[in-house]
Structures are given as structure tokens and as C-alpha cells.
Amino acid sequence: TLMRGETTLGGYSPEQRLENRLGELCRACGYDEIITYSFISPTCYDKIRWPKDYFARKSFQILNPLGEDTSIMRTTTLPSMLEILTRNYNYRNKSAQLYELARVYLPGGEDGLANEAKVLTLGAYGEEMDFFALKGVVEAILKDLRVKDVHFAGPTGAPSDASYHPGRCASVWSGSDCIGIFGQIHPLVAQNYGVDAGLYCAELDFDELMNAKGPDPEYVPLPKFPAVTRDIAVVCEEAVTVGALEDAIRRGAKGLLKEVALFDIYRGKGIPEGKKSVAFNLVLRSDERSLTAEEADEDVKSILEALEKDLGAVLR
Structure with missing residues (x-):
């Protein structure tokens, strides 16, 4: 056998x-x-x-x-x-x-x-x-x-x-x-x-x-529609972290935000004592159509409202 x-x-x-x-x-x-x-x-x-x-x-x-x-x-x-x-x-x-x-x-x-x-x-x-x-x-x-x-x-x-x-x-x-x-x-x-x-x-x-650890990456096709970029600078308390600001930005976005990147932190002339100015670059894109300027501005407005409501950060 x-x-x-x-x-x-x-x-x-x-x-x-x-x-x-x-x-x-x-x-x-x-x-x-x-x-x-x-x-x-x-x-x-x-x-x-x-x-x-x-x-x-x-x-x-x-x-x-x-x-x-x-x-x-x-x-x-x-x-x-x-x-x-x-x-x-x-x-x-x-x-x-x-x-x-x-x-x-x-x-x-x-x-x-x-x-x-x-x-x-x-x-x-x-x-x-x-x-x-x-x-x-x-x-x-x-x-x-x-x-x-x-x-x-x-x-x-x-x-x-x-x-x-x-x-x-x-x-x-x-x-x-x-x-x-x-x-x-x-x-x-x-x-x-x-x-x-x-x-x-x-x-x-x-x-x-x-x-x-996240799941293994999957193929995602290249975007078919162009992105719209916006730069915002907000003034907030010194104790507010950049991470907290980024979290608030993502919460306030209405699904169009693809990327958020810090590019400047400023303290000095024009900024009240105990506060700082933090600037971000936002990349907005729709997977279904080309965005209009009005749609992008509406998303940015929602983001700014979330920043002010959650962290007291206001547009500079």
C-alpha cells in the first residue's frame, strides 16, 4: 500500500x-x-x-x-x-x-x-x-x-x-x-x-x-477629473495641535477633500499673543464630475465652520 x-x-x-x-x-x-x-x-x-x-x-x-x-x-x-x-x-x-x-x-x-x-x-x-x-x-x-x-x-x-x-x-x-x-x-x-x-x-x-496595520493596497484608477486646490490660514490658540486642526478639517469636509497638507505656522506681528496662524493646502476633487468654484468654496466654508465650532480657529 x-x-x-x-x-x-x-x-x-x-x-x-x-x-x-x-x-x-x-x-x-x-x-x-x-x-x-x-x-x-x-x-x-x-x-x-x-x-x-x-x-x-x-x-x-x-x-x-x-x-x-x-x-x-x-x-x-x-x-x-x-x-x-x-x-x-x-x-x-x-x-x-x-x-x-x-x-x-x-x-x-x-x-x-x-x-x-x-x-x-x-x-x-x-x-x-x-x-x-x-x-x-x-x-x-x-x-x-x-x-x-x-x-x-x-x-x-x-x-x-x-x-x-x-x-x-x-x-x-x-x-x-x-x-x-x-x-x-x-x-x-x-x-x-x-x-x-x-x-x-x-x-x-x-x-x-x-x-x-491596514489591509493590503488595492488598485485605484487614476482620477478622471481635475482637482481644485485651496489654501486656508486659521488663527487658533497656541495649545491647539496641528493634528487636531487636521482632524477638524476632515470632519468638516463634505466628501470632496482628498488631501490636506500643512505648509506654514506663523507667530509674530499681526497675531495676538498666545495664538498662532496655521496654514493648510487643501486638494478637493469629485469622482463624478469637474468641480465648480462654487462647489469648492462651499466645501471650504463647511471646513471653516467646523474649525471654528470645534477648536475656536478662525480664518486669518
């Missing part, structure tokens, strides 16, 4: 495909991959300014460590990234752009085991590196993954935020889910590592990226 079997089609799992894509995106942005040990020193938590009572400091101990520097399982990849950045800095490399997709081992897993999570960590320094350069990389990653409802906010207030400069970091969200944090490392942390240059890092949760 001949044995019978079936050959199944092999392939990558969705998680593996995302891992590969994240690597491709980071390399395309000029970042080189690093691979570090999962073992760190307990003193690392002090160096990154984590509070003594922070639960994530409760690391799993190695029974037979090679030394104090590799005696616990890490609950954050930040010390590993900072060590490599410091090494490059001490070797007098003028700049470095690195990434790592690695596991952390958090307390609170089932049966007393670790809760293993993957984190994408970016790290960089150099003359051309600043908060906005790193933000651009984060935005490029999220755009390629088609993550919906992306917005940026200040630090979440978590104890781990102490590692970052309070005025030069931001959290990134998809809807109500926090994907991660990025920005300049706190100067005291950089000082703890013996670096007097600006260090910039990002920590993005792999599972959150997996959940927020």
Missing part, C-alpha cells in the same frame, strides 16, 4: 511578513540593523531614569549569569540601543542610524513566566538628526503600513517617559491605542552614558503595529 500525503503551500505568517517589511522600511530610511543580547545590568534602569517603584524594573534574574552586566532579562530595549549608540559615538563616528526588532520580557505572564513582547527600536545621532527627522521616519513607517487615524500627542505620563526630553518627545497613536513614543533622549540620560550630543530614539510596539 502506498502512503498518501499532500503538499501544502508554504509561506510567511502575517507576523513574519510584518517583521520583514519593518526591516525593509528601516533600511530604506538609512537605518542599519543591530542585534543585541537580551541580558542587561540592573543599573541600566537607573541610567535611563526609571523610577525605583516602576513595575517594569522587576526583571527576571539569570540563575548563572556571566557577570553583573548580563544578570537580568531586559524589560526595555532602550539601554541596549543607547549602549550601541554610545559605542559608535566614542569611536568618533560622526553619525549613526540604527534599528532593532527585539523581544522584551515583562513581568505578569501566565504561570509566573515572562510576558514576551516585540519592540521596534530606532536610535540615531548626528548633525542632521533632530526630533522632526525622527518623526519623519516614524510617519514613513506608519504610512507604508497604512495605519489609520494616526495622531501625535505629548508624553503619556508613564514612568518610562522619564527617559525622554519632556519638551522634545511625543507619543504616537492609532485611534485610542498608543503605538509608542519617540524623541530626544533626556540630557541626563545621555550624560549617564557619557555622550554630550543629542541622542534620538523611538520605541514602537510590534503588536500594536500588527493590530493597526
Whole structure:
């Protein structure tokens, strides 16, 4: 009797495909991959300014460590990234752009085991590196993954935020889910590592990226009708974020808005104290016909009404 079997089609799992894509995106942005040990020193938590009572400091101990520097399982990849950045800095490399997709081992897993999570960590320094350069990389990653409802906010207030400069970091969200944090490392942390240059890092949760990832792109034919562009500048309170203004613009549009892009922020002569002028370029288009100027103006009017009603922003 001949044995019978079936050959199944092999392939990558969705998680593996995302891992590969994240690597491709980071390399395309000029970042080189690093691979570090999962073992760190307990003193690392002090160096990154984590509070003594922070639960994530409760690391799993190695029974037979090679030394104090590799005696616990890490609950954050930040010390590993900072060590490599410091090494490059001490070797007098003028700049470095690195990434790592690695596991952390958090307390609170089932049966007393670790809760293993993957984190994408970016790290960089150099003359051309600043908060906005790193933000651009984060935005490029999220755009390629088609993550919906992306917005940026200040630090979440978590104890781990102490590692970052309070005025030069931001959290990134998809809807109500926090994907991660990025920005300049706190100067005291950089000082703890013996670096007097600006260090910039990002920590993005792999599972959150997996959940927020959009569907695969589908073919969309080129538009048959021309677009109409309008520029608007609104005056709003200093505390109102650009993201909030963009959200209000999209809410106020009547289905014709295709693109919205920030192109200017102005403070100074002609603008009241405590306020700012924010200017956007709007692209309007109908999929059914060529728009008239009146139709475009009607959509812009609806957008301006939404801005004033929701945020108190008025046309400049």
C-alpha cells in the first residue's frame, strides 16, 4: 500500500511578513540593523531614569549569569540601543542610524513566566538628526503600513517617559491605542552614558503595529477629473495641535477633500499673543464630475465652520 500525503503551500505568517517589511522600511530610511543580547545590568534602569517603584524594573534574574552586566532579562530595549549608540559615538563616528526588532520580557505572564513582547527600536545621532527627522521616519513607517487615524500627542505620563526630553518627545497613536513614543533622549540620560550630543530614539510596539496595520493596497484608477486646490490660514490658540486642526478639517469636509497638507505656522506681528496662524493646502476633487468654484468654496466654508465650532480657529 502506498502512503498518501499532500503538499501544502508554504509561506510567511502575517507576523513574519510584518517583521520583514519593518526591516525593509528601516533600511530604506538609512537605518542599519543591530542585534543585541537580551541580558542587561540592573543599573541600566537607573541610567535611563526609571523610577525605583516602576513595575517594569522587576526583571527576571539569570540563575548563572556571566557577570553583573548580563544578570537580568531586559524589560526595555532602550539601554541596549543607547549602549550601541554610545559605542559608535566614542569611536568618533560622526553619525549613526540604527534599528532593532527585539523581544522584551515583562513581568505578569501566565504561570509566573515572562510576558514576551516585540519592540521596534530606532536610535540615531548626528548633525542632521533632530526630533522632526525622527518623526519623519516614524510617519514613513506608519504610512507604508497604512495605519489609520494616526495622531501625535505629548508624553503619556508613564514612568518610562522619564527617559525622554519632556519638551522634545511625543507619543504616537492609532485611534485610542498608543503605538509608542519617540524623541530626544533626556540630557541626563545621555550624560549617564557619557555622550554630550543629542541622542534620538523611538520605541514602537510590534503588536500594536500588527493590530493597526491596514489591509493590503488595492488598485485605484487614476482620477478622471481635475482637482481644485485651496489654501486656508486659521488663527487658533497656541495649545491647539496641528493634528487636531487636521482632524477638524476632515470632519468638516463634505466628501470632496482628498488631501490636506500643512505648509506654514506663523507667530509674530499681526497675531495676538498666545495664538498662532496655521496654514493648510487643501486638494478637493469629485469622482463624478469637474468641480465648480462654487462647489469648492462651499466645501471650504463647511471646513471653516467646523474649525471654528470645534477648536475656536478662525480664518486669518
